[in-house]
Amino acid sequence: MDIEDTLLMIPGPVKVAPRVLRAMSRPMISHRSGDFSAIYSDCCALLRPFFETANDVVIMTGSGTVGMDAAVASTIGHDDKIVTISNGKFGERFAEIGERYGQVVPVKFDWGTPFDLEKVEAAVEGGAKAVAMVHNETSVGLTNPAKEVGEIARKHDALFIVDGISSIGGNEFQTDKWGIDIAITGSQKALAVPPGLAVVSVSPRAEERFLSKSGSYYADLKAHLKSARKSQAQTPFTPAVSLFFALQEALHMAEEEGFAARRARTAQQAESVREAAKALGIDLFPRVNQHSHYSNTVTAMKMPEGVSDDKLRGGMKKRGVIVSGGQDLIKGKIFRIGTSGADTGPGGQDRLLRRWSGGGEPGAIQIIFFQPPGLNRHD
Amino acid sequence: MDIEDTLLMIPGPVKVAPRVLRAMSRPMISHRSGDFSAIYSDCCALLRPFFETANDVVIMTGSGTVGMDAAVASTIGHDDKIVTISNGKFGERFAEIGERYGQVVPVKFDWGTPFDLEKVEAAVEGGAKAVAMVHNETSVGLTNPAKEVGEIARKHDALFIVDGISSIGGNEFQTDKWGIDIAITGSQKALAVPPGLAVVSVSPRAEERFLSKSGSYYADLKAHLKSARKSQAQTPFTPAVSLFFALQEALHMAEEEGFAARRARTAQQAESVREAAKALGIDLFPRVNQHSHYSNTVTAMKMPEGVSDDKLRGGMKKRGVIVSGGQDLIKGKIFRIGTSGADTGPGGQDRLLRRWSGGGEPGAIQIIFFQPPGLNRHD
Incomplete structure (x- = not known):
């Protein structure tokens, strides 16, 4: 198989x-040229509306995790408390990060189940410098209630840190309206850039409460803001210049499509996947309620009875379609299909339909992506 | 001007x-595919001889600084002492990093002057968990005595951490023979890959003395080693996949040239720059002695009297040649020419000679690069 195809x-x-x-x-x-600075500034000008924020944004070289790390390390000192809410792998990561720098008050829910907002408020009431959560829990395909948790954080005067890595640009995400002090995304999700850049927006309120020095040397928001605000925008350390070239182009591409149009398309694609799953009798993994929704960027489905991860994903791979399995404690129990990113066009959709129209490998499952709900794929 | 040309x-x-x-x-x-793992493993197999080490190497997504940060954060806890030796910007960076995690014993020399090894030994004798130094001080064009400091570190049972970012692959650099426990390079120097990856080699001795948890969540060598040692090599966080593609290709390209041949070519190019400077009456910036040498990867020269940085580098830029100025406290006082990287071939050299053969802009200086010492450029 041609792994590129x-x-x-x-x-x-x-x-x-x-x-x-x-x-x-x-x-x-x-990276110290005016040419690079112009690219950095152009990216930031487009990232603000992408984040729906008037706050400053910085671009860090690293995976999305370096942005999460920077958010916590820049605000939480040894004696500071941070409430971390989790219902999947990445929420738990916030707790792990918090433990490196300060005092963690974990609010844990079963993977794939909604937050209980009363439990969240009870934890925040106990006093905390910050509340951290994942908006779109990639590991379980669930979108968590950022707006509601933001209200709790604000009520108790805590900073509000949100991992929007697999969310911003794909799901609805309103940084300023939801009172998010530090929002984070990664280049490899809705921005559809290769991985290696994290983007972080920082409110003046967060900045006022920064530690004098970040607990991490590299993951330091203050240093990144300082360099970005020079008369010619820079980064404190040598940036991944080529990925900035890519980010600039991808942002212009997203702007041409329209940020709202991209979100609507992503939602429609996810809806198609969910409809297909339903038609095939495949159960969705997460539990939802009035505040917590199926993610539009990643759909997590239970592995059908009697079908192994190897058979299902291996069969899909043989046909040139790469999807994800479950992580950590739900490895082998679910599989996940991403619908985020740039418009790959009808060519991509047709290609997928062609690959799946001929009947599956033994044990593999035909799933009809990208087809408007309610339509037969041969219409 | 076409900035690409x-x-x-x-x-x-x-x-x-x-x-x-x-x-x-x-x-x-x-990034969780066998295809990615194969690339990671192939890179590591080539990086070991590149570092002249039998130690494990890990590849981190970030600038070279994330490798320096990881080395210190993974070994130096709150009460641990680290001796940091500096004679330029990047040596001072090790002290700044050390201050985030532990107790720094700084041994400072004037920028561009050689280490006094007796002062180094006096500091290490006082007891330290680690000694950190920069092999090739990029900011001043000086190669520092790693072998000699390594002997001091070993004698006093301290870990030896060396920033080889602008050195490894360009200058002679013998990780194992010099007793270097943690060596660091960046992708954008002798490897001639775009920036965004740090490579770190770790000795078993260093690993035995790791903290139970790194002081930084992202810059964590233990986590990177653990993932790299899985049956299929991985990274703990999403890696900059495209830069891994580039690194693999660049390593094969370097292997084809020969690692020793690349170093010899780099040395010859630097020698040409130094000869040209001499012929033009331009003084080299660093002071050298029997242990400390002019760098082969970057030549730092004093700004000629009456010539401004703007005039000199601006004039060169107009002719399509980009060189660096001085940093921080020697800004405007020196300029620097890099000679590291892949062989750009005689085309690149001819191009440069053509650009410089017609007489300089007012205030700019003709420098003849790449020409064997002693030969007239028209020979």
């Missing part, structure tokens, strides 16, 4: 458009 | 070969 439908990294790959492969330039 | 001669990022740019622009793959 696949339909990559994992929650991220997502497929990167050829025009973005071409932009990325431009010859190297100095 | 320049001769990039800064200490890094360096020019990236077209075949590496093409490899980098391959379509995205899953």
Whole structure:
């Protein structure tokens, strides 16, 4: 199999458009040049509306996790308390990060189940410098109630930190309206850039409460803001210049599609996956309620009875479609299909339908993606 | 000016070969796939001889600084002492990093002057868990005595951490023979890959003395080693996949040239720059002695009297040649020419000579790079 000729439908990294790959492969330039500064500034100008924020944003070189790390390390000192809410792998990561720098008050829910907001408020009432949560829990396909938790954080004067890595640009995400002091995304999700950049927005309120020095040298929001605010925007350490080329191109591509249009398309694709699952008798994994919804960027489904992860994902892979399995404690029990990123066009959809129209490998399952709900795939 | 059509001669990022740019622009793959693991393993197999080490190496997503941060954060706890030796910007960075995690014993020398090894030993004798130094001080163009400091560290049973970011692959650098427990490089120097990856080698001795948990969540060598040692090599957080594509190609390119041949070529190019400076009456910036040498990867020269940084580097830029200025306290007082990276071939050299053969802009200086010492450029 040509590993390059696949339909990559994992929650991220997502497929990167050829025009973005071409932009990325431009010859190297100095990271201390006006040319680089202009790219950085252009990216930030587009990232603010992408985040729906008037706050400053910084771009860090690293995975999305470096942004989560920077948010916590820059605000939580040894004696500071941080409430971390989790119902999946990445919520738990916030607790692990918090433990490196300060005092963690964990509020844990079973993977894939909604937050109990009363339990959250009870924890925050106890006093905390910050509350951290994941908006879109990639590991379980559930979108958590950021707006509601934001209200609790504000009521108790805590900073509000939100991992929006697999969410911003794919799901609805209103940084300022929801009172998010520090929001984080990664380049490899809805932005549809290769992984390696984290974007972090920082409110003035967060900045006022920064530690004098971040607990981490590299993951330091104050240092990144200081460099970004120079008359010519810079980064404190040598940035991944090629990924900035890619990010700039991808942001212009997203702006051309329209940020709202991209979210609507992502929602429609996820709806198609959910409809297909329903038609095939496959159960969705997460439990939802009035505040917690099926994610539009990643759909997590229970592995059908009698079908192994190997058979299902292996069969799909043979047909050139790459999807994700479960992580950690739900490994082998679920599989996940990502619907985030740039528009791969009808070509991509047709290709997928062709691959799946001929009947599955033994044990594999035909799933009809991208088809408007209610329509037969042969219509 | 076409910013892509320049001769990039800064200490890094360096020019990236077209075949590496093409490899980098391959379509995205899953970072949890066997395909990615194979690339990671292939890179490590080539990086060990590149570092001249039998130790394990890990590849981190971030600038070279994340590797320095990881080395210190993984070994130095709150009450641990680290001796940091500095004679330039990056040596001072080790002290700044050390202050975030433990107790720093700084041994400071004037920028661009050699280490006094007796002062180093006096500091280490006082007891320290680690000694950290920069092998090639990029900011001043000086190669520091790693072998000699390594002997001091070993004698006093301290771990030896060396920033080899602008050195490994360009200067002679013998990780194991010099007793280096943790060596660090960045992708954008002698490897001639775009910036965004740090490579770190770790000795068993260092690993035995790791803290139970790194002081930084993201910059955590233990976590990176654990993931790299899985039956299929992985990274703990989503890696910059495209930069791994580039690194793999660049390592094969370096292996084809020969690691020793690349170092010899780099040395010859630096020698040409030094000869040209001498012929033009331009003084080299650093002071050298029997242990400390002019760098082969970056030549730092004093700004000629009456010539401003703007005039000199601005004039060069107009002619399509990008070089670096001084940093921090020697800004405007020196300029620096990088000679590291892949072989850009005689085309690059001819191009440079053509650009410089017609007489300089007012205030700019003709420098003849890449020409064997002693030969007239028209021979």
